[in-house]
Amino acid sequence: MKKRILLVDDSNTVLLMEKMVLDKSIYELTTATDGDEAVRKAIVEQPDLILMDVVMPKMSGFEACRAIRDHRQTHDIPIILVTTRGEAENVEEGYESGCSDYITKPINGPELISKLRYYLGEA
């Protein structure tokens, strides 16, 4: 059974790139373009993992992460934050918001795939 990943980014470029890099024979991919939509889809779809940008309109990735962690049904879903903000204070805020892991842009493909394998297991 395919693992389901929710991709969250307000950039169509990033969503397209993530969809191209992630093997669709292994993963079932859905998308959201802001934090608000991410929280709603996480509750409804119960993905196996969420890959989420930080700087987004309506609700940031940090805020969405907290909301997802606060919800009983989505509390344990692994969340990997993907962001240009690699400074220590931003990483710390990411972990304080409840993320499971953190990768910086531009995305390193092998690093992303390696983290997905870690959280979702090998195919």
Added chain:
Amino acid sequence: MMSNLLTAGVEEAVLRERVERLESENVRLADRLAEIEQQNVKLANLYVSLLQLHETLDRKVVVRAIKEVIVNLVGSEKMGIFEMTADGEAMRLVDSMGIDAQHYSVIHIGDGGLLGSAAARGELFISPAANDHLTAFIPLRMDGRIIAAIAVFGLLPQKGSLEPVDFELFDLLSTQGAMALYCSSASFRVGHA
């Protein structure tokens, strides 16, 4: 009994050697897999950039696509996108991120500054060090003439330096970015004629 022990010893040696060979092959295949995955990402970057540039004739969306490529795929949040003025004497800032837009609003070609000099040369310029002044100048060309340019001022902290895939993205922006901008501008003119 002695011969049994000898046979067991030989078998163990053969198995040990086979395990070592398999482990070595495993490492080689893992390295090769990482190479292929990296190549896949590179191709994905190029394909996605191309798709984003050409899926619209809306000039604002084309400019936004160029910015997204620089931010998300190259790794910079300090840039300016310029268009050449009709007389070819200057470049006018049409969009920017993370820089003083007022300061860079018009760049006169060959004005002696780093950007003006790069524009005068009209070629791809890459700074020897990823500094804030000018990391890269990417001229966008149509029919051999520069119609626009992208200036990148510094990279994200986690991005140490430009990589081979970035130069391929610059090549792509130089031609396909130019075409996308030109077509979107032409479409705009036709729509408002």
